[in-house]
Amino acid sequence: MKRLYGASPLHLLTLGFAFALVGYVVYVAGFETFWNKDVWWQSIGVWFAGSVIAHDLVLFPLYAVADRTLRFGAGRTHRFRVSPLNYVRIPALGTALTFALFFPGIIQQGSETYRAATGLTQEPFLGRWLLLTAALYGVSAVVYAIRLASTRRLS
Known part of the structure; x- marks a missing residue:
C-alpha cells in the first residue's frame, strides 16, 4: 500500500x-x-480565487522577502551559537494570523453591528492584539535566552 x-x-x-x-x-x-441555494458554490469560488490571489501574488512575496532578509542578516553574523530565526518567525506567524483573524475588529469595521449584537465596543481589540504581540515576542526572547544560556554551559 x-x-x-x-x-x-x-x-x-x-x-x-x-x-x-x-x-x-x-x-x-x-x-x-x-448561502443562497442556487449560488452557494459561486461564493466558495470567489472566496477561493481571492485567497489565491491575495496569498500567492501579494502576501507570499512579502513574507518571502522578509524571511530572506532575516536569514541573510542572521547568516552574516557568526556570533550566534543558536540561530535566532525561529525565535522571530514563530511570534511573527502568531502575530500575523491573529491580525488576519481579528482585522475587522482591530480597525473597528462594523462597529455599529458589533455593538448591536454584543452591547460592547471594539476599542479593546487593537490594545489586546498589541499586548498579545508583545507577549509572543517576549516569551520567544525568554526561550531564546534560556537556549543560549544552556548552550554556553554545554560548551
Whole structure:
C-alpha cells in the first residue's frame, strides 16, 4: 500500500474522513444557513480565487522577502551559537494570523453591528492584539535566552 499510495492506509483513511467532514459542513452550512441555494458554490469560488490571489501574488512575496532578509542578516553574523530565526518567525506567524483573524475588529469595521449584537465596543481589540504581540515576542526572547544560556554551559 505504501509503495502504491505513498503513505500508510491510516493517512488515506484520515484524508477520506476529512473530505467527508468538509463535504458535510458545506452541505449543512451551504444549503440551510448561509448561502443562497442556487449560488452557494459561486461564493466558495470567489472566496477561493481571492485567497489565491491575495496569498500567492501579494502576501507570499512579502513574507518571502522578509524571511530572506532575516536569514541573510542572521547568516552574516557568526556570533550566534543558536540561530535566532525561529525565535522571530514563530511570534511573527502568531502575530500575523491573529491580525488576519481579528482585522475587522482591530480597525473597528462594523462597529455599529458589533455593538448591536454584543452591547460592547471594539476599542479593546487593537490594545489586546498589541499586548498579545508583545507577549509572543517576549516569551520567544525568554526561550531564546534560556537556549543560549544552556548552550554556553554545554560548551
